[in-house]
Amino acid sequence: MDTTVVGLRPDPVSSYTTSTDVTDGLNRRQAEEAFAKVRSADRPPTADTSSRITVELAGEALKSSLEIRGRRKSHKLTVASDLKNHLAPFFDDRALSEITPDDVERYIRVKSKTLAMKTIRNHVNTLHSIFEIGVRKSWCASNPVKVADRPQIKKSETRIRFLDQPQLDTLIAGTFPDDVFGTIESTLYLTAAMTGLRQGELLGLRWRDVDFTARRVRVVSPYVRGEFDETKSIDSSRSVPMASHVGQALSDLRDRSHYSAPGDLVFCHPETGHPLDRSKLTRRFAKALAANELPKVTFHELRHTFGTRMAAAGVPIRTIQQWMGHADMKTTQIYAHYSPTDNEADTIDAAFS
Structure with a gap:
Protein backbone atom coordinates (compact mmCIF):
# COMPACT_ATOMS: atom_id res chain seq x y z
CA MET A 1 0.00 0.00 0.00
CA ASP A 2 1.26 3.51 -0.88
CA THR A 3 1.88 5.38 2.39
CA THR A 4 3.09 8.61 0.82
CA VAL A 5 1.21 11.59 2.26
CA VAL A 6 -0.28 13.71 -0.51
CA GLY A 7 1.22 17.18 -0.70
CA LEU A 8 4.44 16.39 1.24
CA ARG A 9 7.86 15.81 -0.28
CA PRO A 10 10.08 12.97 0.87
CA ASP A 11 12.70 13.84 3.53
CA PRO A 12 15.91 14.51 1.51
CA VAL A 13 18.10 12.95 4.20
CA SER A 14 16.08 9.82 4.74
CA SER A 15 15.80 9.33 1.00
CA TYR A 16 19.59 8.74 0.66
CA THR A 17 20.39 5.14 -0.01
CA THR A 18 22.80 3.30 2.28
CA SER A 19 23.43 0.53 -0.17
CA THR A 20 27.05 -0.24 -0.84
CA ASP A 21 26.13 -0.99 -4.47
CA VAL A 22 25.68 2.68 -5.36
CA THR A 23 28.04 3.68 -8.15
CA ASP A 24 26.69 7.13 -9.06
CA GLY A 25 27.71 9.74 -6.40
CA LEU A 26 28.18 9.13 -2.66
CA ASN A 27 26.03 7.08 -0.34
CA ARG A 28 24.99 8.53 3.00
CA ARG A 29 27.94 7.18 4.98
CA GLN A 30 30.48 8.42 2.40
CA ALA A 31 28.82 11.84 2.24
CA GLU A 32 28.95 12.22 6.01
CA GLU A 33 32.63 11.22 6.11
CA ALA A 34 33.50 13.70 3.34
CA PHE A 35 31.58 16.47 5.10
CA ALA A 36 33.39 15.72 8.38
CA LYS A 37 36.77 16.03 6.65
CA VAL A 38 35.83 19.40 5.19
CA ARG A 39 34.63 20.64 8.59
CA SER A 40 37.78 19.46 10.37
CA ALA A 41 40.08 21.08 7.79
CA ASP A 42 38.43 24.45 8.42
CA ARG A 43 38.72 24.27 12.20
CA PRO A 44 41.80 25.62 14.03
CA PRO A 45 43.87 22.82 15.57
CA THR A 46 42.80 21.87 19.09
CA ALA A 47 45.21 20.93 21.84
CA ASP A 48 44.66 17.30 20.92
CA THR A 49 45.39 17.84 17.20
CA SER A 50 48.41 20.03 17.93
CA SER A 51 49.96 17.28 20.02
CA ARG A 52 50.09 15.09 16.90
CA ILE A 53 51.81 17.62 14.59
CA THR A 54 55.32 16.34 13.97
CA VAL A 55 58.31 17.96 12.29
CA GLU A 56 57.43 16.05 9.13
CA LEU A 57 53.84 17.33 9.03
CA ALA A 58 54.84 20.90 9.88
CA GLY A 59 57.53 20.64 7.23
CA GLU A 60 54.86 19.89 4.64
CA ALA A 61 53.14 23.11 5.70
CA LEU A 62 56.43 24.98 5.24
CA LYS A 63 56.81 23.54 1.74
CA SER A 64 53.31 24.72 0.86
CA SER A 65 54.13 28.17 2.21
CA LEU A 66 57.27 28.37 0.07
CA GLU A 67 55.23 27.39 -2.97
CA ILE A 68 52.64 30.09 -2.30
CA ARG A 69 55.34 32.72 -1.78
CA GLY A 70 56.98 31.82 -5.08
CA ARG A 71 60.35 30.80 -3.68
CA ARG A 72 62.98 29.52 -6.09
CA LYS A 73 62.92 25.85 -7.01
CA SER A 74 66.44 25.36 -5.67
CA HIS A 75 65.37 26.63 -2.24
CA LYS A 76 62.25 24.46 -2.19
CA LEU A 77 64.25 21.37 -3.14
CA THR A 78 66.82 22.09 -0.43
CA VAL A 79 64.10 22.35 2.22
CA ALA A 80 62.47 19.14 0.97
CA SER A 81 65.83 17.34 1.10
CA ASP A 82 66.62 18.60 4.62
CA LEU A 83 63.22 17.44 5.80
CA LYS A 84 63.15 14.02 4.15
CA ASN A 85 66.74 12.93 4.71
CA HIS A 86 67.59 14.48 8.07
CA LEU A 87 65.01 16.35 10.15
CA ALA A 88 61.97 14.06 9.85
CA PRO A 89 63.91 10.81 10.51
CA PHE A 90 65.74 12.32 13.49
CA PHE A 91 62.71 13.76 15.31
CA ASP A 92 60.47 10.94 14.09
CA ASP A 93 56.96 11.00 15.59
CA ARG A 94 57.66 13.51 18.36
CA ALA A 95 55.22 16.41 18.41
CA LEU A 96 56.52 19.94 17.87
CA SER A 97 55.27 20.89 21.32
CA GLU A 98 57.53 18.24 22.88
CA ILE A 99 60.79 19.29 21.23
CA THR A 100 63.09 21.39 23.42
CA PRO A 101 66.24 23.48 22.82
CA ASP A 102 68.24 20.53 24.21
CA ASP A 103 66.82 18.33 21.45
CA VAL A 104 67.90 20.86 18.82
CA GLU A 105 71.41 20.95 20.28
CA ARG A 106 71.49 17.13 20.35
CA TYR A 107 70.64 17.13 16.64
CA ILE A 108 73.60 19.43 16.00
CA ARG A 109 75.97 17.21 18.00
CA VAL A 110 74.87 14.01 16.26
CA LYS A 111 75.02 15.45 12.76
CA SER A 112 78.41 17.10 13.36
CA LYS A 113 79.97 13.63 13.32
CA THR A 114 79.17 13.13 9.64
CA LEU A 115 78.24 16.49 8.11
CA ALA A 116 79.95 19.83 7.53
CA MET A 117 79.00 22.54 10.00
CA LYS A 118 77.72 24.75 7.21
CA THR A 119 75.33 21.98 6.13
CA ILE A 120 74.11 21.52 9.70
CA ARG A 121 73.53 25.24 10.03
CA ASN A 122 71.33 25.09 6.91
CA HIS A 123 69.36 22.23 8.49
CA VAL A 124 68.85 24.28 11.65
CA ASN A 125 67.64 27.22 9.58
CA THR A 126 65.06 24.96 7.95
CA LEU A 127 64.03 23.66 11.38
CA HIS A 128 63.67 27.26 12.58
CA SER A 129 61.27 27.99 9.72
CA ILE A 130 59.27 24.84 10.52
CA PHE A 131 58.78 25.94 14.12
CA GLU A 132 57.83 29.45 13.02
CA ILE A 133 55.02 27.84 11.01
CA GLY A 134 54.12 25.80 14.09
CA VAL A 135 53.91 28.86 16.33
CA ARG A 136 51.73 30.72 13.81
CA LYS A 137 49.34 27.80 13.55
CA SER A 138 49.32 27.17 17.33
CA TRP A 139 50.92 23.74 16.95
CA CYS A 140 53.51 24.70 19.54
CA ALA A 141 53.89 27.53 22.04
CA SER A 142 57.41 28.64 21.13
CA ASN A 143 60.32 28.08 18.78
CA PRO A 144 63.09 26.13 20.58
CA VAL A 145 65.58 26.86 17.80
CA LYS A 146 65.63 30.52 18.83
CA VAL A 147 67.18 29.77 22.22
CA ALA A 148 69.30 26.75 21.27
CA ASP A 149 73.03 27.17 20.71
CA ARG A 150 73.51 27.18 16.95
CA PRO A 151 76.60 25.98 15.09
CA GLN A 152 79.18 28.63 14.43
CA ILE A 153 81.32 28.47 11.32
CA LYS A 154 84.88 29.55 11.94
CA LYS A 155 86.14 31.32 8.89
CA SER A 156 89.86 31.74 8.52
CA GLU A 157 90.25 34.44 5.93
CA THR A 158 93.83 33.40 5.18
CA ARG A 159 93.10 29.71 4.56
CA ILE A 160 90.87 29.72 1.51
CA ARG A 161 91.83 27.10 -1.05
CA PHE A 162 92.51 27.88 -4.67
CA LEU A 163 94.83 27.10 -7.57
CA ASP A 164 97.67 29.54 -8.06
Whole structure:
Protein backbone atom coordinates (compact mmCIF):
# COMPACT_ATOMS: atom_id res chain seq x y z
CA MET A 1 0.00 0.00 0.00
CA ASP A 2 1.26 3.51 -0.88
CA THR A 3 1.88 5.38 2.39
CA THR A 4 3.09 8.61 0.82
CA VAL A 5 1.21 11.59 2.26
CA VAL A 6 -0.28 13.71 -0.51
CA GLY A 7 1.22 17.18 -0.70
CA LEU A 8 4.44 16.39 1.24
CA ARG A 9 7.86 15.81 -0.28
CA PRO A 10 10.08 12.97 0.87
CA ASP A 11 12.70 13.84 3.53
CA PRO A 12 15.91 14.51 1.51
CA VAL A 13 18.10 12.95 4.20
CA SER A 14 16.08 9.82 4.74
CA SER A 15 15.80 9.33 1.00
CA TYR A 16 19.59 8.74 0.66
CA THR A 17 20.39 5.14 -0.01
CA THR A 18 22.80 3.30 2.28
CA SER A 19 23.43 0.53 -0.17
CA THR A 20 27.05 -0.24 -0.84
CA ASP A 21 26.13 -0.99 -4.47
CA VAL A 22 25.68 2.68 -5.36
CA THR A 23 28.04 3.68 -8.15
CA ASP A 24 26.69 7.13 -9.06
CA GLY A 25 27.71 9.74 -6.40
CA LEU A 26 28.18 9.13 -2.66
CA ASN A 27 26.03 7.08 -0.34
CA ARG A 28 24.99 8.53 3.00
CA ARG A 29 27.94 7.18 4.98
CA GLN A 30 30.48 8.42 2.40
CA ALA A 31 28.82 11.84 2.24
CA GLU A 32 28.95 12.22 6.01
CA GLU A 33 32.63 11.22 6.11
CA ALA A 34 33.50 13.70 3.34
CA PHE A 35 31.58 16.47 5.10
CA ALA A 36 33.39 15.72 8.38
CA LYS A 37 36.77 16.03 6.65
CA VAL A 38 35.83 19.40 5.19
CA ARG A 39 34.63 20.64 8.59
CA SER A 40 37.78 19.46 10.37
CA ALA A 41 40.08 21.08 7.79
CA ASP A 42 38.43 24.45 8.42
CA ARG A 43 38.72 24.27 12.20
CA PRO A 44 41.80 25.62 14.03
CA PRO A 45 43.87 22.82 15.57
CA THR A 46 42.80 21.87 19.09
CA ALA A 47 45.21 20.93 21.84
CA ASP A 48 44.66 17.30 20.92
CA THR A 49 45.39 17.84 17.20
CA SER A 50 48.41 20.03 17.93
CA SER A 51 49.96 17.28 20.02
CA ARG A 52 50.09 15.09 16.90
CA ILE A 53 51.81 17.62 14.59
CA THR A 54 55.32 16.34 13.97
CA VAL A 55 58.31 17.96 12.29
CA GLU A 56 57.43 16.05 9.13
CA LEU A 57 53.84 17.33 9.03
CA ALA A 58 54.84 20.90 9.88
CA GLY A 59 57.53 20.64 7.23
CA GLU A 60 54.86 19.89 4.64
CA ALA A 61 53.14 23.11 5.70
CA LEU A 62 56.43 24.98 5.24
CA LYS A 63 56.81 23.54 1.74
CA SER A 64 53.31 24.72 0.86
CA SER A 65 54.13 28.17 2.21
CA LEU A 66 57.27 28.37 0.07
CA GLU A 67 55.23 27.39 -2.97
CA ILE A 68 52.64 30.09 -2.30
CA ARG A 69 55.34 32.72 -1.78
CA GLY A 70 56.98 31.82 -5.08
CA ARG A 71 60.35 30.80 -3.68
CA ARG A 72 62.98 29.52 -6.09
CA LYS A 73 62.92 25.85 -7.01
CA SER A 74 66.44 25.36 -5.67
CA HIS A 75 65.37 26.63 -2.24
CA LYS A 76 62.25 24.46 -2.19
CA LEU A 77 64.25 21.37 -3.14
CA THR A 78 66.82 22.09 -0.43
CA VAL A 79 64.10 22.35 2.22
CA ALA A 80 62.47 19.14 0.97
CA SER A 81 65.83 17.34 1.10
CA ASP A 82 66.62 18.60 4.62
CA LEU A 83 63.22 17.44 5.80
CA LYS A 84 63.15 14.02 4.15
CA ASN A 85 66.74 12.93 4.71
CA HIS A 86 67.59 14.48 8.07
CA LEU A 87 65.01 16.35 10.15
CA ALA A 88 61.97 14.06 9.85
CA PRO A 89 63.91 10.81 10.51
CA PHE A 90 65.74 12.32 13.49
CA PHE A 91 62.71 13.76 15.31
CA ASP A 92 60.47 10.94 14.09
CA ASP A 93 56.96 11.00 15.59
CA ARG A 94 57.66 13.51 18.36
CA ALA A 95 55.22 16.41 18.41
CA LEU A 96 56.52 19.94 17.87
CA SER A 97 55.27 20.89 21.32
CA GLU A 98 57.53 18.24 22.88
CA ILE A 99 60.79 19.29 21.23
CA THR A 100 63.09 21.39 23.42
CA PRO A 101 66.24 23.48 22.82
CA ASP A 102 68.24 20.53 24.21
CA ASP A 103 66.82 18.33 21.45
CA VAL A 104 67.90 20.86 18.82
CA GLU A 105 71.41 20.95 20.28
CA ARG A 106 71.49 17.13 20.35
CA TYR A 107 70.64 17.13 16.64
CA ILE A 108 73.60 19.43 16.00
CA ARG A 109 75.97 17.21 18.00
CA VAL A 110 74.87 14.01 16.26
CA LYS A 111 75.02 15.45 12.76
CA SER A 112 78.41 17.10 13.36
CA LYS A 113 79.97 13.63 13.32
CA THR A 114 79.17 13.13 9.64
CA LEU A 115 78.24 16.49 8.11
CA ALA A 116 79.95 19.83 7.53
CA MET A 117 79.00 22.54 10.00
CA LYS A 118 77.72 24.75 7.21
CA THR A 119 75.33 21.98 6.13
CA ILE A 120 74.11 21.52 9.70
CA ARG A 121 73.53 25.24 10.03
CA ASN A 122 71.33 25.09 6.91
CA HIS A 123 69.36 22.23 8.49
CA VAL A 124 68.85 24.28 11.65
CA ASN A 125 67.64 27.22 9.58
CA THR A 126 65.06 24.96 7.95
CA LEU A 127 64.03 23.66 11.38
CA HIS A 128 63.67 27.26 12.58
CA SER A 129 61.27 27.99 9.72
CA ILE A 130 59.27 24.84 10.52
CA PHE A 131 58.78 25.94 14.12
CA GLU A 132 57.83 29.45 13.02
CA ILE A 133 55.02 27.84 11.01
CA GLY A 134 54.12 25.80 14.09
CA VAL A 135 53.91 28.86 16.33
CA ARG A 136 51.73 30.72 13.81
CA LYS A 137 49.34 27.80 13.55
CA SER A 138 49.32 27.17 17.33
CA TRP A 139 50.92 23.74 16.95
CA CYS A 140 53.51 24.70 19.54
CA ALA A 141 53.89 27.53 22.04
CA SER A 142 57.41 28.64 21.13
CA ASN A 143 60.32 28.08 18.78
CA PRO A 144 63.09 26.13 20.58
CA VAL A 145 65.58 26.86 17.80
CA LYS A 146 65.63 30.52 18.83
CA VAL A 147 67.18 29.77 22.22
CA ALA A 148 69.30 26.75 21.27
CA ASP A 149 73.03 27.17 20.71
CA ARG A 150 73.51 27.18 16.95
CA PRO A 151 76.60 25.98 15.09
CA GLN A 152 79.18 28.63 14.43
CA ILE A 153 81.32 28.47 11.32
CA LYS A 154 84.88 29.55 11.94
CA LYS A 155 86.14 31.32 8.89
CA SER A 156 89.86 31.74 8.52
CA GLU A 157 90.25 34.44 5.93
CA THR A 158 93.83 33.40 5.18
CA ARG A 159 93.10 29.71 4.56
CA ILE A 160 90.87 29.72 1.51
CA ARG A 161 91.83 27.10 -1.05
CA PHE A 162 92.51 27.88 -4.67
CA LEU A 163 94.83 27.10 -7.57
CA ASP A 164 97.67 29.54 -8.06
CA GLN A 165 98.74 30.64 -11.53
CA PRO A 166 101.26 27.82 -12.23
CA GLN A 167 98.76 25.23 -10.98
CA LEU A 168 96.00 26.66 -13.16
CA ASP A 169 98.34 26.62 -16.17
CA THR A 170 99.10 22.95 -15.45
CA LEU A 171 95.39 22.11 -15.29
CA ILE A 172 94.51 23.89 -18.53
CA ALA A 173 97.45 22.36 -20.40
CA GLY A 174 96.78 18.89 -19.03
CA THR A 175 95.48 15.92 -20.96
CA PHE A 176 91.83 14.98 -20.66
CA PRO A 177 89.98 11.74 -21.45
CA ASP A 178 89.39 11.07 -25.13
CA ASP A 179 85.63 11.41 -25.01
CA VAL A 180 83.03 14.07 -25.80
CA PHE A 181 83.25 15.71 -22.39
CA GLY A 182 87.03 15.91 -22.65
CA THR A 183 86.66 18.27 -25.62
CA ILE A 184 85.21 21.06 -23.46
CA GLU A 185 86.93 20.53 -20.10
CA SER A 186 89.94 22.78 -20.65
CA THR A 187 87.81 25.72 -21.82
CA LEU A 188 85.31 25.22 -19.02
CA TYR A 189 87.94 25.25 -16.26
CA LEU A 190 89.74 28.21 -17.82
CA THR A 191 86.53 30.24 -18.05
CA ALA A 192 85.59 29.38 -14.48
CA ALA A 193 88.95 30.50 -13.10
CA MET A 194 89.26 33.66 -15.21
CA THR A 195 85.70 34.98 -14.86
CA GLY A 196 84.78 33.88 -11.33
CA LEU A 197 81.39 32.58 -12.50
CA ARG A 198 79.63 30.07 -10.28
CA GLN A 199 79.11 26.55 -11.57
CA GLY A 200 75.38 27.10 -12.20
CA GLU A 201 76.14 30.37 -14.00
CA LEU A 202 78.54 28.58 -16.33
CA LEU A 203 76.09 25.75 -17.01
CA GLY A 204 73.37 28.28 -17.86
CA LEU A 205 75.60 30.50 -20.04
CA ARG A 206 74.37 30.90 -23.63
CA TRP A 207 76.28 32.16 -26.66
CA ARG A 208 74.15 35.31 -26.76
CA ASP A 209 75.52 36.11 -23.28
CA VAL A 210 79.10 36.12 -24.59
CA ASP A 211 79.85 39.50 -26.13
CA PHE A 212 83.04 39.06 -28.13
CA THR A 213 82.97 42.68 -29.32
CA ALA A 214 82.59 44.30 -25.90
CA ARG A 215 84.68 41.52 -24.34
CA ARG A 216 82.12 40.84 -21.62
CA VAL A 217 80.37 37.73 -20.28
CA ARG A 218 76.84 38.39 -19.01
CA VAL A 219 75.29 36.37 -16.19
CA VAL A 220 71.58 36.05 -16.90
CA SER A 221 70.00 32.68 -16.08
CA PRO A 222 71.96 30.11 -14.04
CA TYR A 223 71.14 26.42 -14.33
CA VAL A 224 70.44 25.22 -10.79
CA ARG A 225 68.90 21.92 -9.66
CA GLY A 226 67.56 21.02 -13.06
CA GLU A 227 66.07 24.34 -14.11
CA PHE A 228 67.11 27.72 -15.43
CA ASP A 229 66.63 30.04 -12.50
CA GLU A 230 66.98 33.67 -11.61
CA THR A 231 70.38 34.82 -10.42
CA LYS A 232 71.25 34.23 -6.77
CA SER A 233 70.81 37.89 -5.82
CA ILE A 234 70.31 41.26 -7.46
CA ASP A 235 74.07 41.71 -7.55
CA SER A 236 74.49 38.29 -9.17
CA SER A 237 72.95 39.60 -12.41
CA ARG A 238 76.02 41.21 -13.89
CA SER A 239 78.62 41.22 -16.62
CA VAL A 240 82.27 40.27 -16.19
CA PRO A 241 85.26 41.36 -18.31
CA MET A 242 86.43 38.65 -20.69
CA ALA A 243 90.20 38.28 -20.92
CA SER A 244 91.65 37.68 -24.37
CA HIS A 245 92.78 34.18 -23.39
CA VAL A 246 89.21 33.29 -22.41
CA GLY A 247 87.79 34.97 -25.51
CA GLN A 248 90.02 32.94 -27.81
CA ALA A 249 89.21 29.67 -26.03
CA LEU A 250 85.46 30.37 -26.23
CA SER A 251 85.72 31.35 -29.89
CA ASP A 252 87.51 28.08 -30.67
CA LEU A 253 84.89 26.14 -28.72
CA ARG A 254 82.06 27.80 -30.66
CA ASP A 255 83.74 26.97 -33.98
CA ARG A 256 83.90 23.26 -33.22
CA SER A 257 80.58 22.95 -31.37
CA HIS A 258 77.43 21.58 -33.00
CA TYR A 259 75.47 24.00 -30.82
CA SER A 260 76.62 27.51 -31.62
CA ALA A 261 73.33 29.38 -32.16
CA PRO A 262 72.73 32.43 -29.94
CA GLY A 263 70.26 30.53 -27.75
CA ASP A 264 72.42 27.43 -27.39
CA LEU A 265 74.32 26.68 -24.20
CA VAL A 266 78.05 27.39 -24.27
CA PHE A 267 78.95 24.45 -22.03
CA CYS A 268 76.31 21.96 -23.10
CA HIS A 269 76.67 18.22 -23.58
CA PRO A 270 78.59 18.07 -26.87
CA GLU A 271 76.30 15.38 -28.32
CA THR A 272 72.84 16.45 -27.14
CA GLY A 273 73.06 20.19 -26.47
CA HIS A 274 71.45 19.61 -23.07
CA PRO A 275 72.81 21.04 -19.81
CA LEU A 276 75.73 19.22 -18.28
CA ASP A 277 75.14 17.03 -15.23
CA ARG A 278 76.50 18.87 -12.22
CA SER A 279 77.54 15.78 -10.28
CA LYS A 280 79.38 14.32 -13.27
CA LEU A 281 81.15 17.64 -13.80
CA THR A 282 82.27 17.63 -10.17
CA ARG A 283 83.69 14.12 -10.53
CA ARG A 284 85.46 14.97 -13.80
CA PHE A 285 87.06 18.02 -12.21
CA ALA A 286 88.35 15.93 -9.28
CA LYS A 287 89.83 13.39 -11.72
CA ALA A 288 91.50 16.17 -13.72
CA LEU A 289 93.18 17.48 -10.58
CA ALA A 290 94.36 14.02 -9.59
CA ALA A 291 95.64 13.22 -13.09
CA ASN A 292 97.78 16.37 -13.06
CA GLU A 293 98.91 15.90 -9.42
CA LEU A 294 97.28 19.15 -8.32
CA PRO A 295 95.89 20.02 -4.85
CA LYS A 296 92.36 18.94 -4.04
CA VAL A 297 90.02 21.88 -4.47
CA THR A 298 86.36 21.99 -5.36
CA PHE A 299 85.03 23.36 -8.62
CA HIS A 300 83.56 26.27 -6.68
CA GLU A 301 87.01 27.16 -5.39
CA LEU A 302 88.05 28.14 -8.89
CA ARG A 303 86.18 31.32 -7.95
CA HIS A 304 88.82 31.85 -5.27
CA THR A 305 91.49 31.64 -7.95
CA PHE A 306 89.77 34.53 -9.71
CA GLY A 307 89.22 36.53 -6.52
CA THR A 308 92.79 36.19 -5.24
CA ARG A 309 94.35 36.95 -8.62
CA MET A 310 92.22 40.07 -9.05
CA ALA A 311 93.07 41.29 -5.55
CA ALA A 312 96.78 40.64 -6.10
CA ALA A 313 96.57 42.63 -9.35
CA GLY A 314 95.31 45.64 -7.40
CA VAL A 315 91.65 45.54 -8.47
CA PRO A 316 89.57 47.41 -5.83
CA ILE A 317 87.59 45.15 -3.49
CA ARG A 318 84.34 46.88 -4.48
CA THR A 319 84.99 46.04 -8.15
CA ILE A 320 85.79 42.43 -7.29
CA GLN A 321 82.49 42.28 -5.39
CA GLN A 322 80.61 43.44 -8.48
CA TRP A 323 82.41 41.05 -10.82
CA MET A 324 81.85 38.05 -8.54
CA GLY A 325 78.22 38.91 -7.79
CA HIS A 326 78.55 39.05 -4.00
CA ALA A 327 75.52 40.60 -2.31
CA ASP A 328 77.56 41.41 0.81
CA MET A 329 80.95 43.12 0.83
CA LYS A 330 81.96 40.92 3.80
CA THR A 331 82.06 37.93 1.46
CA THR A 332 84.55 39.71 -0.80
CA GLN A 333 86.74 40.80 2.11
CA ILE A 334 88.34 37.34 2.23
CA TYR A 335 90.46 38.48 -0.72
CA ALA A 336 91.66 41.67 0.96
CA HIS A 337 94.74 39.89 2.34
CA TYR A 338 95.93 39.30 -1.21
CA SER A 339 95.80 42.97 -2.23
CA PRO A 340 99.14 44.75 -2.75
CA THR A 341 100.14 47.38 -0.23
CA ASP A 342 101.87 50.71 -0.71
CA ASN A 343 105.30 50.28 0.86
CA GLU A 344 103.85 49.16 4.20
CA ALA A 345 106.74 46.77 4.87
CA ASP A 346 109.23 49.53 4.04
CA THR A 347 107.42 51.80 6.50
CA ILE A 348 107.83 49.26 9.31
CA ASP A 349 111.52 48.80 8.40
CA ALA A 350 112.03 52.56 8.62
CA ALA A 351 110.22 52.76 11.96
CA PHE A 352 112.55 50.18 13.56
CA SER A 353 115.78 51.30 11.91
